[in-house]
Amino acid sequence: MSLRRKLLLVALCTLALPIAGWLYVRQMEALLRDGQAQALLASAGAVARSLVVTGAVPPASGRSWYVQPAPGPITVDGYGDDWAPLTPWSQSLGQHGKLLLTEDGDGLYLYAVVREIQRTRADADDANALAADHLILTLGNATGQRRYLLTSAAPGPLVAQPLDPTVDGLPDLLAAQWQEDGSGYQVELRLPRSLHLRVLGVGVYDAAAGGDRMASDTRGLLSYSDKLSGELAQLVPDRVQARVLAPQGWLLARTGRLNSAPGADGQPGWFASLVYRSLLATRLEDASPWSQDVPRLDTPEVSQAGAGKPVAVWRSGEERGSVVLAAAVPLERAGKVDGVLLLEQASRTVPLLANRALFGLLLTSFGVLLVAGGILLAFATRLSLRLGRLRNAAERAQLNDGRLDGLFEQGRFPMTDAPDEIGDLARSFERLFEVVDGYTDYLRTLASKLSHELNTPLAIVKSSLDNLEHAALPAEAQPYLARARDGVARLGALVRAMSESSRMERSITAAEPEDVDLRDVVRGCADAYRALIGTRRLDCVLPDTPLRLHCAPELIAQALDKLLDNALSFTPEHGWLRLSLSAATDGAEIELANQGPLLPEAMQGRLFDSLVSLRDKATPGDAPHLGLGLYVVRLVAERHGGIASARNLDDGSGVAFSLRLRGMPRQRLSG
Structure with a gap:
């Protein structure tokens, strides 16, 4: 992994800032909502006590x-x-029955639906009317109660x-209407106010099932109650909707409406509402069970309050972007719950403030992240460039044989004046190359010095x-004299070769x-x-078009002579050689391939060094081979800005030596 990518990963650690900020905003939003809930519960408790005291x-x-x-006129049919x-x-x-009761200015209306498949019919004035399917209606006033039989054939x-x-x-x-179908019957009547x-009592008797007929x-x-609603309106705070419910959740009184209009801060958009509901307010109840115009609320919070336990809950508002706080407290008298007081307050401030704080925090955090990432990226880029300069300088300064290419003749090693750790590294490289350059120069001139001294x-x-x-020497000393003269001849050839190499x-x-x-x-x-x-056999492969190069042709011919001399030493008498010339992307390549043994893996990187040879050791009296030929080939290739290399042929039939030449630099004529 590159240095810039590593620093980018370090920069990504700053993402912990918006995450921590989001957790903080969420906690603050929860505390804000809890404070509002406690305040509304306190207000609901005060209103409830007032309602209980006043009766x-x-x-x-x-x-x-x-x-x-009544939702509209009722026709008794x-x-x-x-x-x-x-x-x-x-x-x-x-x-199997359902009962609906409603009232208007004309009276109280009753509508009963009974589902029965098996029917036993009789009129109300029949002697066996009580044995048929019928309804028992009980009416009671301050004086007493009276029952009525409703049935029809x-x-x-x-x-x-x-x-x-x-x-x-x-x-x-009592006059009533009786209707029936295949699923049962319906009874509708009106009672005067x-x-x-x-x-009021209603009983259903099923003749097929039996039971108590009366x-x-x-x-x-x-x-x-409009009266209770009026008294409630005098006690409820502004911008709060209040409902008094029976312990079973039936609506007894209501006052006020939820203020869902946008406030001074405006109305949150759909995206802001989505962010608030998904990232901050994760505990919002659905708004549908809390509708404002229903006659009964059947929610767990109302049931808890009906059991004597105050409770507060946050729910979604009917309008987009709003939330509603509902507080339900019991109306208790002498330890008995007579009803439930429900206060509801719509709020856009909480979502707006929470969203504003969250978006501000996210923008700030991501701004800091971008700035930190940009700074780290710029630092990593500059550091990578500086390290790249050191790498390039080190690669240019040394050749394959350890010699230097004259870098210090052109100037000092780059960035040695830098005051930081990169400068220390550059100065260490400079000292190292100075030592290597001096040692390489000593080794390069060692041959000429030794030849002169020897x-x-x-x-x-x-x-x-x-x-x-x-001198008169005994016969047994003559072989030793011959060996000494042969050794002197070989040593003299070695000294001449070293001098010739220089x-x-x-x-x-x-x-x-x-x-x-x-x-x-070629x-x-x-x-x-x-x-x-x-x-x-010698094959020569040449390109069809001229291949011109700025070079020293006598040096190239000399290098080819050395390659041919080396190839003849390993090619069988009836073997083959192939000399080829081809164009390269930045110059030309000359290759001499020959049939013969393959190169050892351990020697392929040392063949072009001085005094290295793979030929068999010469017998006494033969001229020694000093391994300078391929060394000369390498010098010629480097003089032309190229390299010399050797490889085994892919088919294993022999080896190939190649010269990659780029050309010699052109000299400027000074005026």
Whole structure:
């Protein structure tokens, strides 16, 4: 992984800032909401105590029937078309029945639906009417209670028959409508408001199931109270909606409306609302069970308050971007819950402030992240460039054999003046290259120094051997004299070769370049070699177009001579050689391949060093081979800005030596 990528990963660690900020904003939002919830619970408790003290809420009397306000004119015909808006809040009647109650200025309306498949029919005035399917209606006022029988043998109007003695204020006969279908029957009737009913009972008798024919479920009546709503309006704070509910959740009074209009800070957009609901307010209840116009609230919070436990909850508002805080407290009198007070307050401030804090924090954090990432990226880029300069300088300063290319003649090592650790590294490199340069120069001139120093001792030894030849020596000493003379000859050849190597390096350095067509150079060498290779075959492969290069042709020919001499030493008598010339991307390449043994892996990187040879050791009396030929080839290649290399052929039939030449630099003529 590059240095810039590593520093980029370090910069990404600053992402912990927005994450920590988000957790902080979320915690602050929760604390803010908790504070508002406690304040609203305190207000609800104060209002509840006032309602209890003033006796505005009637005492709870157990189970009750709820009478809903009429949604419109009610026609007593036995059909449920007029009752459709009230159907979702019907009340259970027995095991298979539903009861709806509503009232308007004309009276109290009752609509009962009973689902029965098996029917037993009779009219109310029949002797066996109580044995048929029927309803028992119980009416009660301040004087007493009276029961009525409602049944019919056919759909249409019916007259309810009283089952009990006369009670003041209660009618003797009741008119009703009976309708039925394949699933059961429906009964609808109207009771005058003058009855002043306190309780109402309805019982369903199924002849097929049996049971008590006279039983009815008698309960008190609950309904929406305008008087209680007026008293509630005087106690509730501004911009708060209040509802008084029966312990079962039925609506008894209501005042105020939720203020869902946008405030001074505006209305949150859909994206801001989404961010608030998904990232901050993760505990919002659904708004649908809390509708403002329903006659009954059936939520866990209302049930808890009905059981005597105050509770507060945050829910989604009906308007986009709003949230609603609801606080439900019990209305208790003498340890008994008479109802539930529900206060609701819409709030746009919490989402707006939380979103504003979150977005501000995110923008600041990401701004800091971008700035820190940019600074780290710039620092990493500069550091990479500086290290790259050191790497390039080190690669340019040294050759494959450890020699330096004259970097210090052009100037000092780069960035040695820098005061930081990179400068220390550059100065260390500079000192290292100075030492390596001095040692390499010593090794380069060692051959000429040794050849010069060895000439005098060799001359003394040779003259001594010449004198010994003229002296009378015993016969057994003659072999030792011959061996000494052979050793002196080999040592003299070695000294001459070392001296020749030094002169050759100087001659290669002093060679003058010219523009030539390399095809002519290679072709001429190939024609000359065919007379020297005996029975071997030499193929010459040249390009079709001229291949011109600014070079020293005599040096290239000399290098090819060394390569041919090396190849002939390993090519069988009837083997083959191939000399080829091809164009390269930055110059030319000359390759001489020959049939013969493969190169050892350990020697491929040392073949072009001085005094290295793979030929068999010469026998006494033969001229020694000093391994300077391929060294000369390397010097010629480097003089032309290229390299010399050797490889085994892919088919394993032999080896190939190649010269990659880029050309010699052109010299400027000074005026």
